[in-house]
Amino acid sequence: MKVSLIGYMGSGKTTIGKELAEKLKTDFLDLDKLIENHTKKTISELFKELGEIRFRKIEREVLMDILNTKSDFILAVGGGTPVYYDNMNLINEETISIYLRANPKFLSERLINEKLSRPMIAHLADEDLLEFIAKHLFERRNFYEESNFKIDIQFKSVSEISEEIIHLVDLPQR
Numbered sequence: 001m002k003v004s005l006i007g008y009m010g011s012g013k014t015t016i017g018k019e020l021a022e023k024l025k026t027d028f029l030d031l032d033k034l035i036e037n038h039t040k041k042t043i044s045e046l047f048k049e050l051g052e053i054r055f056r057k058i059e060r061e062v063l064m065d066i067l068n069t070k071s072d073f074i075l076a077v078g079g080g081t082p083v084y085y086d087n088m089n090l091i092n093e094e095t096i097s098i099y100l101r102a103n104p105k106f107l108s109e110r111l112i113n114e115k116l117s118r119p120m121i122a123h124l125a126d127e128d129l130l131e132f133i134a135k136h137l138f139e140r141r142n143f144y145e146e147s148n149f150k151i152d153i154q155f156k157s158v159s160e161i162s163e164e165i166i167h168l169v170d171l172p173q174r
């Protein structure tokens with residue numbers, strides 16, 4: 001089974017992915033983490049040293065490598081992955097994709113204390129975060145909405161969301 005989790009920064013792709021993989025007894029892969037292992041640099045260092053465009057190239061290569069070589073996983077993609085190249089088509093061809101959906105206000109409240117590890121928003125003043133996310137999500141949401149399944153994640157616990165995904169997608173439990 002190949003499952004990918006899609007969504008904006010802070011929607012819980014990494015957190016839900018870990019829990020889901022544990023419940024389904026499969027491997028958890030985090031695209032950001034694999035990029036960091038591959039380059040031996042943090043995502044923040046890559047943005048600083050290479051810039052976003054070259055980061056997106058590496059992200060694409062690591063994504064293709066996963067899809068070409070692994071056959072059983074829960075994959076948390078990056079928040080921006082679906083928006084570049086034809087990544088979203090590739091993700092939909094090769095995996096069951098699930099969009100973890102939340103509104104800008106919810107995401108900004110969650111991200112306000114976690115800006116620094118996320119180079120897309122690290123430079124923003126707290127009072128500008130909501131407006132930035134609203135515009136950014138508007139630009140990205142059509143890509144996210146191409147996912148095979150969509151689930152609203154607001155005010156739900158990690159375990160509630162994982163159970164909802166397992167039943168919605170009818171994922172086999174081993």
Ligand SMILES: Nc1ncnc2c1ncn2[C@@H]1O[C@H](COP(=O)(O)OP(=O)(O)OP(=O)(O)O)[C@@H](O)[C@H]1O
Pocket residue numbers: 007008009010011012013014015016032076077078079110114118156157158161
């Ligand atoms: N359902 C939830 N309930 C409460 N807190 C959550 C939930 N899901 C995630 N979180 C918390 O929200 C924060 C962001 O989650 P996470 O890092 O998993 O998001 P992400 O989608 O992987 O973000 P990014 O795209 O930046 O990697 C973390 O502090 C995490 O612990």
Ligand SMILES: O=C(O)C1=C[C@@H](O)[C@@H](O)[C@H](O)C1
Pocket residue numbers: 008009032043077078079080081117118119120
């Ligand atoms: O939303 C984005 O563009 C990003 C999200 C993270 O997962 C990382 O891939 C990086 O911080 C960029």
Ligand SMILES: [Mg+2]
Pocket residue numbers: 013014015030032076
């Ligand atoms: Mg993550």
